[in-house]
Amino acid sequence: MLKVSIQKQLPDFLLDVSFSVNQEIVALFGPSGSGKTTILSTIAGLIHPDAGEITLGDQHYFEQGKKPMPVQKRKIGYLFQDYALFPHMTVDRNIRYGMKPGHELALEALLSTVGIDHLLDKYPHQLSGGQKQRVALVRALATEPEILLLDEPLSALDSDTRKQCQDELLRLHRMWNIPFLLVTHDREEAEKLADVILFIENGRIKESHAATSLSR
Amino acid sequence: MIExxxxxxxxxxxxxxxxxxxxxxxxxxxxxxxxxxxFFGKNLLESFFLLPLVLPPTVVGFGLLILFGKYGFFGKLLHEWFGIQIVxxxxxxxxASIVVSFPLMYQSAVAAFTSIDRRLEDAxxxxxxxxxxxxxxxxxxxAWPGLLAGFVLSFARGLGEFGATLMLAGYIPGKTDTIPVAIYFAVEAGQMEKAMFWVVIIVSLGMGTTFWLNWWSKRNLRRYAHHK
Structure with a gap:
């Protein structure tokens, strides 16, 4: 279980949130600039909160007054908004970048589930938006993380591809069975994907509710 | 007669x-x-790094002479510890060439590193x-295209360095007479043909380097444009 209770002073407001995530999909939903991505970045360890605590299982990622755990040691997968695929590497090298040696079997299953095994020799600029998103997803999961953080993963896609990718995310979540923490400013998407939606505005959780099962 | x-x-x-x-x-x-x-004082330090770009090379040479001369801080140290003479x-x-060409490499490298999307490093x-x-x-x-550009520019600058070199290394035929220094002393001695010979050589070298750099970066910019 991921437990987050953090405070961080941002230029316009104080980010002050507390929540926990089980083996479910939780959406951080709210307008742009409300602090959603900052929350993901603090969990990943790319930036640090001013105060509070972040734990995943029995591991302390951040504890006030102690040295934060480095990004590299945190067992997270991070899907960046524009995918951040390494432009000078093939899909194959991108995917293997964070993989531990000897974990090829898990990768093969992942590749065929997501359907990108025919793209391994291509470079990111030769891929469509949906393909890039899938490659980034496989790259993040290939490190065998204990939680997946997704920053607006579908915002750059057209509506058809977006729908396909949403289904794929749900399927992968069932397969992987780890918490997915998803940032989105699209209410429909939050409702379709998430088990729990946290509505964030100006750095605070205004509302938290379970998504209606009908929409899934 | 040609040299x-x-x-x-x-x-x-x-x-x-x-x-x-x-x-x-x-x-x-x-x-x-x-x-x-x-960190505190970063701007000041950066201005210091770029100083050789705006100072006359003779001033840089003068500074180096003070530092590396027989009684200069480094000059004395090097001479006493390792028996090395710089002047x-x-x-x-x-x-002299390092100090004068450093800002070109530094600037190119800073630009190259800054242009990398931070999220790729975070990823x-x-x-x-x-x-x-x-x-x-x-x-x-x-960052490689920018780094290579810096490398080539520094090389070209090092090849053409005159002022600071003359101040620090002087003109000792067969020992410190690089092309630019040789040209100066050939002209001073009225040996125009000899000067012209070296001028042609150094212009060709400079032209060749910048032409190649230009061609190479255009080709690579096209390739990298796809990557962005």
Missing amino acids: TNFTPLILSLKVAALSTSLVFVIGLLLARIMTQRD FTLTGAVI ARTLGSSEWRLFWTVSFPL
Whole structure:
């Protein structure tokens, strides 16, 4: 279980949130600039909160007054908004970048589930938006993380591809069975994907509710 | 009669090659540190790095002479500890060339590192990559076109260095007479043909380098444009 209770002073407001995530999909939903991505970045360890605590299982990622755990040691997968695929590497090298040696079997299953095994020799600029998103997803999961953080993963896609990718995310979540923490400013998407939606505005959780099962 | 002694060419290439190799490593290292960290006095330090670009080379040479002269801080140290003399030697020419060409490498490297999308480096970190590995696998390859441009410019600058070199290394035929220095003294001695010969050589070298750099970066910009 991921437990987050953090405070961080941002230029316009104080980010002050507390929540926990089980083996479910939780959406951080709210307008742009409300602090959603900052929350993901603090969990990943790319930036640090001013105060509070972040734990995943029995591991302390951040504890006030102690040295934060480095990004590299945190067992997270991070899907960046524009995918951040390494432009000078093939899909194959991108995917293997964070993989531990000897974990090829898990990768093969992942590749065929997501359907990108025919793209391994291509470079990111030769891929469509949906393909890039899938490659980034496989790259993040290939490190065998204990939680997946997704920053607006579908915002750059057209509506058809977006729908396909949403289904794929749900399927992968069932397969992987780890918490997915998803940032989105699209209410429909939050409702379709998430088990729990946290509505964030100006750095605070205004509302938290379970998504209606009908929409899934 | 045309000069057939090619010592100035060999010396120039030697000085430029040695200084550029060192400048490449130092410039790369400092640019990386300066683009990664913020600290008190960073602006001042950066202005100091770029100073040789705006100062007359004679001023740089004068400063080096003070530092590396027989009674200068470094000069004394090097002489007492290792028995190395800097003034009137090829090492002096290399040092002058390093100082004068450093800002070009530094600036190119800073621009190259700053142009890399930070999220790519963050992505590498979230994938468990150490800072060392991410530097060699992500930052360096993506910054490479800019770094190479810096390397070539520093080489060309090192090849053409005159003022600071003359101040520190002087004109000792067969020992410190690089092409630019040889040209100056040939003209002074009224040996216009000899001067012209070296002018043609250095113009060809400079033209060749910048032409190649231009061609190469255009070709690579096209390739990298796809990557963005």
